[in-house]
Amino acid sequence: xxxxxxxxxxxxxxxxxxxxxxxxxxxxxxxxxxxxxxxxxxxxxxxxxxxxxxxxxxxxxxxxxxxxxxxxxxxxxxxxxxxxxxxxxxxxxxxxxxxxxxxxxxxxxxxxxxxxxxxxxxxxxxxxxxxxxxxxxxxxxxxxxxxxxxxxxxxxxxxxxxxxxxxxxxxxxxxxxxxxxxxxxxxxxxxxxxxxxxxxxxxxxxxxxxxxxxxxxxxxxxxxxxxxxxxxxxxxxxxxxxxxxxxxxxxxxxxxxxxxxxxxxxxxxxxxxxxxxxxxxxxxxxxxxxxxx
Amino acid sequence: xxxxxxxxxxxxxxxxxxxxxxxxxxxxxxxxxxxxxxxxxxxxxxxxxxxxxxxxxxxxxxxxxxxxxxxxxxxxxxxxxxxxxxxxxxxxxxxxxxxxxxxxxxxxxxxxxxxxxxxxxxxxxxxxxxxxxxxxxxxxxxxxxxxxxxxxxxxxxxxxxxxxxxxxxxxxxxxxxxxxxxxxxxxxxxxxxxxxxxxxxxxxxxxxxxxxxxxxxxxxxxxxxxxxxxxxxxxxxxxxxxxxxxxxxxxxxxxxxxxxxxxxxxxxxxxxxxxxxxxxxxxxxxxxxxxxxxxxxxxxxxxxxxxxxxxxxxxxxxxxxxxxxxxxxxxxxxxxxxxxxxxxxxxxxxxxxxxxxxxxxxxxx
Numbered sequence: 001x002x003x004x005x006x007x008x009x010x011x012x013x014x015x016x017x018x019x020x021x022x023x024x025x026x027x028x029x030x031x032x033x034x035x036x037x038x039x040x041x042x043x044x045x046x047x048x049x050x051x052x053x054x055x056x057x058x059x060x061x062x063x064x065x066x067x068x069x070x071x072x073x074x075x076x077x078x079x080x081x082x083x084x085x086x087x088x089x090x091x092x093x094x095x096x097x098x099x100x101x102x103x104x105x106x107x108x109x110x111x112x113x114x115x116x117x118x119x120x121x122x123x124x125x126x127x128x129x130x131x132x133x134x135x136x137x138x139x140x141x142x143x144x145x146x147x148x149x150x151x152x153x154x155x156x157x158x159x160x161x162x163x164x165x166x167x168x169x170x171x172x173x174x175x176x177x178x179x180x181x182x183x184x185x186x187x188x189x190x191x192x193x194x195x196x197x198x199x200x201x202x203x204x205x206x207x208x209x210x211x212x213x214x215x216x217x218x219x220x221x222x223x224x225x226x227x228x229x230x231x232x233x234x235x236x237x238x239x240x241x242x243x244x245x246x247x248x249x250x251x252x253x254x255x256x257x258x259x260x261x262x263x264x265x266x267x268x269x270x271x272x273x274x275x276x277x278x279x280x281x282x283x284x285x286x287x288x289x290x291x292x293x
Numbered sequence: 294x295x296x297x298x299x300x301x302x303x304x305x306x307x308x309x310x311x312x313x314x315x316x317x318x319x320x321x322x323x324x325x326x327x328x329x330x331x332x333x334x335x336x337x338x339x340x341x342x343x344x345x346x347x348x349x350x351x352x353x354x355x356x357x358x359x360x361x362x363x364x365x366x367x368x369x370x371x372x373x374x375x376x377x378x379x380x381x382x383x384x385x386x387x388x389x390x391x392x393x394x395x396x397x398x399x400x401x402x403x404x405x406x407x408x409x410x411x412x413x414x415x416x417x418x419x420x421x422x423x424x425x426x427x428x429x430x431x432x433x434x435x436x437x438x439x440x441x442x443x444x445x446x447x448x449x450x451x452x453x454x455x456x457x458x459x460x461x462x463x464x465x466x467x468x469x470x471x472x473x474x475x476x477x478x479x480x481x482x483x484x485x486x487x488x489x490x491x492x493x494x495x496x497x498x499x500x501x502x503x504x505x506x507x508x509x510x511x512x513x514x515x516x517x518x519x520x521x522x523x524x525x526x527x528x529x530x531x532x533x534x535x536x537x538x539x540x541x542x543x544x545x546x547x548x549x550x551x552x553x554x555x556x557x558x559x560x561x562x563x564x565x566x567x568x569x570x571x572x573x574x575x576x577x578x579x580x581x582x583x584x585x586x587x588x589x590x591x592x593x594x595x596x597x598x599x600x601x602x603x604x605x606x607x608x609x610x611x612x613x614x615x616x617x618x619x620x621x622x623x624x625x626x627x628x629x630x631x632x633x634x635x636x637x638x639x640x641x642x643x644x645x646x647x648x649x650x651x652x653x654x655x656x657x658x
Contacts, residue, residue, distance in 0.1 A: 019568070022598075075503060100501035101399060102471055105431060108404060124567075137567065139597020141627050154543020155567060160595045160647075163625070180542060181500075182401045182473075209543055212401040236546040239553030240562075243295075243344070247527035247542025247564040249500055250401070255344065276554070278547060279648060 001091060001117045001186065001194060003174070006131040009035035010067040011059045011089075013080055015052055016042045019095070020071040023137050024048050027069070030140050031132040035063035056080075057087040067091040069125060069135050077121070078103040085114040093135045094120035094185070098249070104183040111185065118185025122248065123177030124155035130200065136177065138162075146171020148285065149195040149229075151188055152207035153178050153214070154248065157236060161207055161278050168282025173201040178214075180248030188214055189221035196227045203230045203289050205281060206272075208263055210237030211251040215263035219270035230288035233267050234275045235260045294497045294508060297340045299382050301493035308466040310459060312490055315384035324365040325358055327383040333357070334386040337364050343374030351378070354386060387489050392479035393446065395460065396494075397429065397467040399474070405429065406467070408460065412446045434464050455488050470508075471501035517561075517584055524576050526563055533558025535654055536581035536618070539593040540565045548593045551647060557655035560587035568598040574607030582611070582618055589619045591654045593647050596626025605632035612639055621654040623647045 015037025043054035125136015152158035339351030521528030
């Protein structure tokens with residue numbers, strides 16, 4: 001993945017849907033260059049002044065975009081993702097939730113084949129405040145240019161923590177939603193590798209939650225990679241019951257697998273400071289940055 | 294969606310997997326009638342979704358009608374993980390010496406399905422160490438793959454062919470019915486050397502249910518969970534007295550933690566979803582207002598795409614409809630000043646931060 005440039009053209013898939021329309025306007029308001037949209041059977045229309053094409057291929061030809069923000073309903077997600085990769089899209093930001101897990105696996109296999117990256121699914125997208133690039137649905141008021149990279153499995157919790165960071169005087173170099181499903185495209189470990197190469201990033205905040213072993217794997221990765229930038233984490237769901245899906249398809253504890261305790265202890269073992277509440281995040285971040293300096 | 298054992302076994306049969314002969318009994322009389330027809334030795338198995346059934350006493354060997362009567366009565370009354378069975382599976386016992394474990398499951402971290410097997414499985418498979426694991430290609434597996442996997446589990450000859458047949462069928466079931474988990478635990482090896490799945494656990498990918506209408510309404514839901522899912526809310530009933538409502542799964546999860554840390558007991562998890570509008574907020578508040586065990590409501594909104602003024606208007610509307618449980622709210626984000634003014638002259642208690650609202654709702658004045 002490359003960090004998107006200021007005013008780089010992007011397209012929106014299913015731009016004529018309710019969310020596609022709303023967020024096209026909000027992305028344009030943030031000065032993101034939404035240059036074309038795709039929606040089967042809606043070619044020739046325009047949304048907020050953005051031309052709409054029947055196919056991704058036409059939208060890409062018109063705009064030169066390599067990035068697509070994806071609002072296609074779950075039932076059609078796989079074939080629309082395939083269409084995007086065949087049209088040359090290299091970064092697919094999948095906002096859609098409720099995509100079947102086997103379709104997600106097939107989407108990932110296609111992405112690998114086309115050397116493309118998927119962010120999400122079931123995520124709020126990404127924002128790079130200093131470049132005025134917003135590829136997703138996050139409310140911009142919580143975000144400001146700064147030196148903290150923020151990665152989160154949850155959307156609203158990402159906004160909440162961005163807002164807490166703002167209160168603590170921290171802005172973001174990048175904020176990116178990993179996604180709330182059992183399967184993610186870009187992983188937290190890959191995000192950390194990515195920001196290691198970003199000079200504008202001073203520290204990292206990772207927001208995790210119950211379910212799966214993404215945080216345990218991240219902890220293992222942190223130990224092995226020995227990156228230079230301090231990491232602070234917050235894990236939601238310490239009081240969640242077992243065997244219950246807590247809103248996100250991926251937020252479920254089976255037996256003793258996927259508990260918050262396991263994630264917190266793995267991350268602490270890897271030298272990550274773990275906050276117990278969102279409001280503790282900026283405090284730990286300040287400590288982590290000053291002890292690293 | 295997790296299926297009951299008897300439903301999972303019906304699915305097994307559909308895919309040509311042999312399972313012991315059984316009858317589903319909805320009360321003790323039906324269990325006795327089944328016993329009369331099937332002859333001992335039989336096993337009675339509580340049909341609950343909760344784990345740890347065997348250890349909790351939800352399975353019993355029976356060899357006489359009198360035993361069926363006393364054990365069936367006991368099992369129908371036995372609550373396992375807060376769940377009492379609506380049915381008992383009366384099943385022919387299968388004498389065996391050895392038990393294996395076999396499953397096809399999603400490995401989230403590896404982003405792949407895989408098959409897991411052990412040569413000696415049974416009830417403590419979670420602690421066993423001689424696990425064999427192989428990734429399953431998206432298009433599925435063949436006989437050869439399954440035979441090779443069986444060899445890893447020290448099977449050979451006709452027994453391995455039988456094992457391979459079971460694995461191929463289990464994998465096909467898992468793939469075609471889009472299971473997150475299809476598990477045989479135990480896979481018994483009888484005294485004659487034959488393999489037979491004695492238990493079946495199947496979890497279907499909820500997000501794939503639109504392609505599998507055959508599973509609709511297969512598992513009865515809690516009345517409030519059913520109502521909430523009809524409205525499109527993510528909702529989990531938790532048994533405490535504080536209804537927790539917010540926008541976004543992670544935010545609500547984090548709010549549950551704040552409540553739990555402060556010593557409070559959440560009655561429910563209710564996620565309004567992203568971009569929630571006024572009507573959805575109203576519907577959510579009406580729903581938790583009806584939840585009998587909840588006596589107060591905590592609303593935690595971080596407004597972004599969800600407008601704080603819509604939230605305020607939604608609260609005003611439900612307040613105007615009549616008796617409402619006390620609402621403790623934190624409403625933050627764009628236009629929050631306007632939202633707060635809208636609610637200033639109402640009974641709603643407003644707090645500037647989530648911890649403040651949680652402290653107040655947990656220790657009401």
